[in-house]
Amino acid sequence: MKAVVMAGGEGTRLRPMTANQPKPLLPVINRPIMEHVLRLLKRHGFTETVVTVQFLAALVRNYFGDGDELGMSLHYATEDTPLGTAGSVKNAADRLRDDRFLVISGDALTDIDLTDMIRFHRENGAMVTIGLKRVPNPLEFGIVIVDDQGRVERFLEKPTWGQVFSDTANTGIYVMEPEVLDEIAAGESVDWSGDVFPRLLERGAPLYGYVADGYWEDVGTHESYLKAQADVLSGRVKVDIDAFEVSPGIWVAEGASVDADAVLKGPLYIGDYAKVEAGAELREYTVLGSNAVVREGAFLHRAVVHDNVYVGPSAHLRGCVIGKNTDLMTAARVEEGAVVGDECIIEAEAYLSSGVKIYPFKTIEAGAVINNSVIWEPRAQRNLFGPRGVSGLVNVEITPELCVRLASAYATTLKKGASVITSRDSSRAARALKRAVISALNASAINVLDLEASPLPVARFHTARENAVGGIALRTTPGDPQSVDIVFMDEHGADLSPAAQRKLDRVFSRQEFRRAFPGEIAELSFPARAVEDYTHELLRLIDISGVRDADMKVVVDCAGGTSSLVLPSLLGRVGVDVLTVNNRLDDASPTETLAERRRDLQRLSELVSSSRAAFGVRFDPVGERVALVDEMGQLISEERALLVVLDLVAAERRGGRVALPVTTTRVAEQVCRFHGVQAEWTSTAIDALTAAARGPETIFAADGRGGFIVPEFGPTVDGLAVFLRLLGLVARTRLSLSQIDARIPEAKLLRRTVPTPWAAKGAVMRSVIEAAEHYRIDTTDGVRVVAEDGSWALVLPDPTEAVTHLWAEGFDVDSAQTLIEHWARVVEEAAGG
Numbered sequence: 001m002k003a004v005v006m007a008g009g010e011g012t013r014l015r016p017m018t019a020n021q022p023k024p025l026l027p028v029i030n031r032p033i034m035e036h037v038l039r040l041l042k043r044h045g046f047t048e049t050v051v052t053v054q055f056l057a058a059l060v061r062n063y064f065g066d067g068d069e070l071g072m073s074l075h076y077a078t079e080d081t082p083l084g085t086a087g088s089v090k091n092a093a094d095r096l097r098d099d100r101f102l103v104i105s106g107d108a109l110t111d112i113d114l115t116d117m118i119r120f121h122r123e124n125g126a127m128v129t130i131g132l133k134r135v136p137n138p139l140e141f142g143i144v145i146v147d148d149q150g151r152v153e154r155f156l157e158k159p160t161w162g163q164v165f166s167d168t169a170n171t172g173i174y175v176m177e178p179e180v181l182d183e184i185a186a187g188e189s190v191d192w193s194g195d196v197f198p199r200l201l202e203r204g205a206p207l208y209g210y211v212a213d214g215y216w217e218d219v220g221t222h223e224s225y226l227k228a229q230a231d232v233l234s235g236r237v238k239v240d241i242d243a244f245e246v247s248p249g250i251w252v253a254e255g256a257s258v259d260a261d262a263v264l265k266g267p268l269y270i271g272d273y274a275k276v277e278a279g280a281e282l283r284e285y286t287v288l289g290s291n292a293v294v295r296e297g298a299f300l301h302r303a304v305v306h307d308n309v310y311v312g313p314s315a316h317l318r319g320c321v322i323g324k325n326t327d328l329m330t331a332a333r334v335e336e337g338a339v340v341g342d343e344c345i346i347e348a349e350a351y352l353s354s355g356v357k358i359y360p361f362k363t364i365e366a367g368a369v370i371n372n373s374v375i376w377e378p379r380a381q382r383n384l385f386g387p388r389g390v391s392g393l394v395n396v397e398i399t400p401e402l403c404v405r406l407a408s409a410y411a412t413t414l415k416k417g418a419s420v421i422t423s424r425d426s427s428r429a430a431r432a433l434k435r436a437v438i439s440a441l442n443a444s445a446i447n448v449l450d451l452e453a454s455p456l457p458v459a460r461f462h463t464a465r466e467n468a469v470g471g472i473a474l475r476t477t478p479g480d481p482q483s484v485d486i487v488f489m490d491e492h493g494a495d496l497s498p499a500a501q502r503k504l505d506r507v508f509s510r511q512e513f514r515r516a517f518p519g520e521i522a523e524l525s526f527p528a529r530a531v532e533d534y535t536h537e538l539l540r541l542i543d544i545s546g547v548r549d550a551d552m553k554v555v556v557d558c559a560g561g562t563s564s565l566v567l568p569s570l571l572g573r574v575g576v577d578v579l580t581v582n583n584r585l586d587d588a589s590p591t592e593t594l595a596e597r598r599r600d601l602q603r604l605s606e607l608v609s610s611s612r613a614a615f616g617v618r619f620d621p622v623g624e625r626v627a628l629v630d631e632m633g634q635l636i637s638e639e640r641a642l643l644v645v646l647d648l649v650a651a652e653r654r655g656g657r658v659a660l661p662v663t664t665t666r667v668a669e670q671v672c673r674f675h676g677v678q679a680e681w682t683s684t685a686i687d688a689l690t691a692a693a694r695g696p697e698t699i700f701a702a703d704g705r706g707g708f709i710v711p712e713f714g715p716t717v718d719g720l721a722v723f724l725r726l727l728g729l730v731a732r733t734r735l736s737l738s739q740i741d742a743r744i745p746e747a748k749l750l751r752r753t754v755p756t757p758w759a760a761k762g763a764v765m766r767s768v769i770e771a772a773e774h775y776r777i778d779t780t781d782g783v784r785v786v787a788e789d790g791s792w793a794l795v796l797p798d799p800t801e802a803v804t805h806l807w808a809e810g811f812d813v814d815s816a817q818t819l820i821e822h823w824a825r826v827v828e829e830a831a832g833g
Helices: 033-043 057-064 084-090 114-123 178-183 192-203 222-233 400-412 428-443 456-465 498-510 530-541 567-571 594-611 638-653 667-674 686-693 719-733 737-742 758-771 813-830
Strands: 002-006 048-053 073-078 101-105 108-110 128-134 143-146 152-156 168-176 207-211 216-218 244-247 250-252 268-270 299-301 316-318 390-393 419-424 447-453 470-476 483-489 553-557 577-581 615-619 626-629 657-661 678-682 698-702 749-755 776-778 783-786 792-797 803-809
Touching: 002 033, 002 084, 033 057, 033 101, 033 108, 048 057, 057 073, 084 192, 101 108, 101 114, 108 168, 108 222, 114 128, 114 168, 114 207, 128 143, 128 192, 143 168, 143 207, 152 192, 152 207, 168 207, 168 216, 178 192, 192 207, 216 222, 400 428, 400 470, 400 483, 400 498, 419 428, 419 456, 428 447, 428 470, 428 483, 447 456, 456 470, 456 483, 456 530, 456 719, 483 498, 530 567, 530 719, 553 594, 567 577, 567 719, 577 594, 594 615, 594 626, 615 719, 626 638, 626 719, 638 657, 638 667, 638 698, 638 719, 638 737, 657 667, 657 686, 667 678, 678 686, 686 698, 749 813, 758 783, 758 792, 758 813, 792 813, 803 813
Parallel strands: 002 048, 002 101, 048 073, 128 207, 250 268, 299 316, 419 447, 419 470, 553 577, 553 615, 657 678, 657 698
Antiparallel strands: 101 168, 108 216, 128 168, 143 152, 244 250, 390 483, 470 483, 615 626, 749 803, 776 783, 783 792, 792 803
């Protein structure tokens, strides 16, 4: 006996879940509904089955194939146009003529006893037996009334309450004799309940109704979809759950990783290779798909999460459905009845109200409040570039596929045959992703000079000096080992300008990638003397006179980063006694947490003071930024380090210009005036500082965050170059860092961050301008309000987060505190706080 599984429905009421996949493929506890149906058929002895398909038929065929994995033989009957419930079975008539057959829907969840239903059919000599189920609300179903022997007396399709005369609903499960097929016109749209059954009933044909005791749920709405998941987890329906019940009601599939400090309150299901971090809370009736990730602090209750979904820290999901390959970022919130389609991005702190539907391939911006469904709008593009290039979570936001598209877009902005430098830090993620970048560049007719693992300053140096038109460097995001930054460089080795970023963004968003013909595929090469050339130029261009005569000792911490590849060959030629720590490549921990950084700085301080070193320096893992410790073993803050190095440079040069961001304390201006040097204020964007450093009179530039530029060597931030420069300065001045620090006035600069919804940022800045109408205003970056006595406050909206940053500097701490509190109130009131 054969079965017919009807799998051609579109499932329009289930959109957006069915916007790009057929309803039978919707997962229930991580298996398509239709797979549960096929497994039910197999348990009742059906091994040969015909599947009728129409909407997105190829997806069904590709998923189930010939049925061999299920131990069944599947055949497909494809409808070019919808033929109705009966017409679709008629379309498969050639395989059904030899015996009675069973018809079942591929999109209803059930465990009805099919064997007993067939027995009932055979014993009553029925032409058709209709599977019936008592339901509390029959309005959405065709209802059937039968006599005491089970013979059908009357049909009514989807009645009103005034027409309800029974609670036995038609389940769409039928046992039929093959002669029924003669009642259906070929190639026409025909339904069983509306056309065939009433005609047979009128003729007196033996139609019977089998009232089933088992479970049956027509998964036709979002509510019934969530209910089906809950019913499986509660044991109300007998289906195969492919997982281990590690404790009552807690199902965990193979390869899943659940931290011992995660909170689990079943019944719930965690799919294969899913990951649940410490501090996450999964409550009743939550279902996680395969490879889903739930970060710390996230909360899920009655949430159905499909495959490959990323749930960010502190996200909140309740009573919702999240489509596959969707990313929900930090503190995103999705409320009851909301449905998010496949491959969406819900950015940080976005809020989706109850019942909202987000169709596939949409991006909801950070901080957005969505009260209406997002259906037809074109995909909203995020700002591709952030303060560190293109950044994101490894294999969530930054995938090999994204790297290929990014590199292809970058190549499209360049001429064929041009050369690009590539490099990476010591991390495994950067190594894997760089391979995707190189492949895409070569395939787009761009030659690649790969420096492999290399300090970022070395990559910038060679980009500017190897006739390269640009560069791409991959590095672990500072302080976040799960994220990576992709840094794009121009021909000077500097970060791309905003104009170049926008050009790349346009090409990327439009997917307008240039094609290269087979003969144009470019080459990959590995420069042999990258480190030697870099160190040679450092020693040639930076003044280190006096170092050998000073008999200095310094302590250097490489932080397990790529600076350890350069320092041995560099320091051996400088003539200074060096104690190095963490002088290795650490691919397992390519960045450090704040606690680890503090621990290592404390160790550096102890080594400096105990070894009587002149100072200590700690490089970041890519050799760009430095932290300084004076000879007393005291850590010099980033703000003070800028002033100390500035004082040393200005005292020696006695002229020229220094470039500093507007957030820098105005004590720097006092230092400049004292030594006859002019200060130039730039925006906080690194490209602005780089551009200013290229000026012919610029002698120094720094960003106040451990980043220093040595203009005589290059216009980009370089920790190795400033270390070498500092060696020469300290050797020649014969003053210690603590002595230099002591002669510089203390800054009274305070900083604060105020949460600001994205939608309110414009109103906040307008309010600041209005509140500052009687003050002098500087709009180099944000709004800097300057009082007559020289005290000032800066209000600057963050380009990537829903916050506004404030700085205030006065003549003492109290005046600075008063100033920052005043402008914080202005921002909070304008932001709705």
